[in-house]
Amino acid sequence: MPKSPTAYHRPDTLDSALQLLNQPDTFALGGGTKLLAHDVPGAVVDLQKLALNQITWNGDTLSIGAALTLTELADALAAQAAADSPAPLLQQAIQQAGPNTYRNAATVGGSIASRLPDSELLAVLLVLDATLTLYTPQQQTLPLADYLAAAERPFGLITGITLSWHTGQGKSERVARTPADYPIVSVTLWQPQQGNAALAATGIAQRPLRLHTAETHLHQGHIEQAAATAQTAVTHPGDFRGDTAYRTEMVAVLVKRVCK
Numbered sequence: 298m299p300k301s302p303t304a305y306h307r308p309d310t311l312d313s314a315l316q317l318l319n320q321p322d323t324f325a326l327g328g329g330t331k332l333l334a335h336d337v338p339g340a341v342v343d344l345q346k347l348a349l350n351q352i353t354w355n356g357d358t359l360s361i362g363a364a365l366t367l368t369e370l371a372d373a374l375a376a377q378a379a380a381d382s383p384a385p386l387l388q389q390a391i392q393q394a395g396p397n398t399y400r401n402a403a404t405v406g407g408s409i410a411s412r413l414p415d416s417e418l419l420a421v422l423l424v425l426d427a428t429l430t431l432y433t434p435q436q437q438t439l440p441l442a443d444y445l446a447a448a449e450r451p452f453g454l455i456t457g458i459t460l461s462w463h464t465g466q467g468k469s470e471r472v473a474r475t476p477a478d479y480p481i482v483s484v485t486l487w488q489p490q491q492g493n494a495a496l497a498a499t500g501i502a503q504r505p506l507r508l509h510t511a512e513t514h515l516h517q518g519h520i521e522q523a524a525a526t527a528q529t530a531v532t533h534p535g536d537f538r539g540d541t542a543y544r545t546e547m548v549a550v551l552v553k554r555v556c557k
């Protein structure tokens with residue numbers, strides 16, 4: 298059952314947004330697909346008038362405004378990006394994130410701030426070395442990996458996300474109860490044309506994470522060792538969708554699938 302906010306604000310400057318967000322029980326409102334469905338009551342601060350919905354390619358980086366919806370991001374990628382760019386990998390993750398009614402509302406910033414353990418979009422952003430811009434009100438940059446690894450969600454309004462944008466090939470594999478369900482475990486690979494491959498997983502820990510040790514084996518061409526090492530990253534306690542042993546088995550299977 299959707300929850301009603303106790304108050305609704307729609308500021309038009311970042312400073313006024315942050316002043317409001319410093320009040321107790323006041324939350325940033327992206328698309329509201331999580332906040333209004335699960336989290337409110339409290340006041341909400343709508344981010345729509347803050348001009349945080351631009352997307353710009355600048356050489357080998359892509360900058361995405363935090364208030365861009367998943368559909369807007371997918372459309373921009375379809376219009377501009379090449380097949381040997383990270384675009385297909387991002388588009389697949391967006392497609393799998395939920396039905397179009399959800400993608401039309403959910404924002405990139407809200408998806409990141411939710412820090413959900415099953416988000417394949419977060420896994421893709423991780424392998425693309427995403428960096429967040431946080432408004433605190435100082436402009437701070439923080440690697441997405443650090444934002445996800447922090448025990449408590451870091452303070453600040455996410456205003457934008459920057460990704461490295463090079464030619465290469467990506468692949469993502471998952472196990473799920475049904476094709477439309479959240480993945481139980483997923484593994485994402487990004488292999489740039491020049492440079493080392495990056496691996497990330499969901500469903501094996503509290504939040505999506507990079508598999509750095511497995512990557513070092515992969516760089517040496519040792520896929521079996523990469524798969525075995527990925528298993529040591531599993532800390533998920535297990536749940537009704539898959540116990541720890543299943544998730545440990547699956548992460549190795551999926552590392553092999555994306556690497557072969």
Ligand SMILES: Cc1cc2nc3c(=O)[nH]c(=O)nc-3n(C[C@H](O)[C@H](O)[C@H](O)COP(=O)(O)OP(=O)(O)OC[C@H]3O[C@@H](n4cnc5c(N)ncnc54)[C@H](O)[C@@H]3O)c2cc1C
Pocket residue numbers: 324325326327328329330331332333334336344363364393394395396399402403404405406407408409410411413415416417453454455456479
């Ligand atoms: C049908 C359905 C399917 C879903 N499927 C998935 C799925 O497959 N994968 C998945 O990961 N999630 C899924 N979700 C959960 C949730 O919708 C996502 O996490 C979503 O991407 C949140 O985006 P939003 O813009 O709607 O965030 P909101 O609901 O607006 O906000 C979520 C949280 O982020 C904070 N926030 C929002 N924007 C910012 C910002 N710019 N800076 C700082 N904090 C901010 C809010 O205060 C709140 O705490 C699903 C939800 C529904 C209803």
